[in-house]
Amino acid sequence: SGVYNADLTLTNDAIYVLSGGVFIGNKAAEGDPVPMDGPTLTIEAGTRIIGSGGSNNALYIQRGSKIIADGLPHAPIVMTGADYAPDATSGQWGGLVINGAAPLNTCDTGVCEATGEGDSGAYGGDDPLDNSGVLRYVRVQFAGEKINDEDELNGIAFQGVGSGTVVDYVQVHRNADDGIEFYGGTVNAKHLVLTDIEDDSVDWTQGWQGNLQYVLVQQIQDETVDTDRGMELDNLEQNFDAMPRSGGTMANFTLIGKAGELGINPRRGTAGRFSNFLVVGFDRCLDIDSSATFAVADAGELTFENTVLDCTTNIVENDEDTPDPWSTIAWFNGQSGNAQADVTLDGAYLPVGS
Numbered sequence: 001s002g003v004y005n006a007d008l009t010l011t012n013d014a015i016y017v018l019s020g021g022v023f024i025g026n027k028a029a030e031g032d033p034v035p036m037d038g039p040t041l042t043i044e045a046g047t048r049i050i051g052s053g054g055s056n057n058a059l060y061i062q063r064g065s066k067i068i069a070d071g072l073p074h075a076p077i078v079m080t081g082a083d084y085a086p087d088a089t090s091g092q093w094g095g096l097v098i099n100g101a102a103p104l105n106t107c108d109t110g111v112c113e114a115t116g117e118g119d120s121g122a123y124g125g126d127d128p129l130d131n132s133g134v135l136r137y138v139r140v141q142f143a144g145e146k147i148n149d150e151d152e153l154n155g156i157a158f159q160g161v162g163s164g165t166v167v168d169y170v171q172v173h174r175n176a177d178d179g180i181e182f183y184g185g186t187v188n189a190k191h192l193v194l195t196d197i198e199d200d201s202v203d204w205t206q207g208w209q210g211n212l213q214y215v216l217v218q219q220i221q222d223e224t225v226d227t228d229r230g231m232e233l234d235n236l237e238q239n240f241d242a243m244p245r246s247g248g249t250m251a252n253f254t255l256i257g258k259a260g261e262l263g264i265n266p267r268r269g270t271a272g273r274f275s276n277f278l279v280v281g282f283d284r285c286l287d288i289d290s291s292a293t294f295a296v297a298d299a300g301e302l303t304f305e306n307t308v309l310d311c312t313t314n315i316v317e318n319d320e321d322t323p324d325p326w327s328t329i330a331w332f333n334g335q336s337g338n339a340q341a342d343v344t345l346d347g348a349y350l351p352v353g354s
Helices: 291-298 327-335
Strands: 003-006 008-010 013-018 022-024 040-043 048-049 059-061 067-071 077-081 095-100 133-141 147-150 156-159 168-175 182-184 189-194 204-205 211-218 231-233 249-256 264-267 274-280 283-289 302-310 311-316
Touching: 003 067, 156 168, 204 211, 264 274, 274 283, 283 302, 291 302, 302 311, 302 327, 311 327
Parallel strands: 003 022, 008 040, 013 048, 022 059, 040 067, 048 077, 059 095, 067 133, 077 133, 095 156, 133 168, 156 182, 168 189, 182 204, 189 211, 204 231, 211 249, 231 264, 249 274, 264 283, 274 302, 283 311
Antiparallel strands: none
16 A cells, blocks of 8 residues: 555565555655656566555656566466456456656646546656566556546556556456557557446547557447447647657557447547557447548548458448548548458457368
8 A cells, every 4th residue: 555665576475465556666746756766566477456446546656756567478467356256347456557757748848647537646758768677477457446437547558668568468358448558658558458348448538659469459348337448549639730740650459349339530730640449349340530530631640451340331421510532432432452241250360261
């Protein structure tokens, strides 16, 4: 519990319980200097951490601090609620929040900073190479504590996290809010699994610029449980053309949706290069919103290649007050390797014959 300002190691011969918010490093306010020698939390492979519930019950890694959670395929690090039966409910505890010192686009001049949800402290800075540690073979599950009607924690929140951070083989399961959200920063991630997320599985905003590869999204199929988009992708809500503009390179995604939901929603001026995507099972596969986003696509900064869509409606057009400036269907079909086709999955994940 509480705040740790010295290095801490969690060994795999015990189970650790979070009591309230646990902070690695002092919680910063905007304008505070980034510590050069903050503490490191090291978590051994095979370790289990349990969120006990209660207000702001989450693990918060502060700017200048690090988390080294380096699991193994046969011994992942698991962060979970107290009830972790297969049908356990979400929102039992907060989740994992990592604050870094990489750039945001939340201000007009100078070094941008912001304060995270769940009273998680300040994040952002001027170091795109900022290193917040390692997450490898880590699973976060049954999290997403609701602080209030406007403030609910994500499974993992990467807030201003830099590209010096390693994120590989990470799963978020049954989170009450978004699975993974990138708030600015430059962190890259690969081998991500987002299952049964009850809001958006992948979300970015505030000028995130990174790369994502090998990502599986499988929405919950239980009709009694809500969910939302597979990917909700924003530049900045307050200024659709803020710089640096959100977006990066995304490759090798499989998104398996739920009836009535939306697969991929680029909006509010985001960019992004998407390739090797399979999007199936949603009510709508792809919906581009906001005139600023269409302008980004016109400039060649939003693209789709080698992407297959198989939804009730593959591409949504003219669903806003202002008609789309051009046909998204024609734009999608005109790019290399794209198709709208019936897809049969074998073993839930792979196209038959692959």
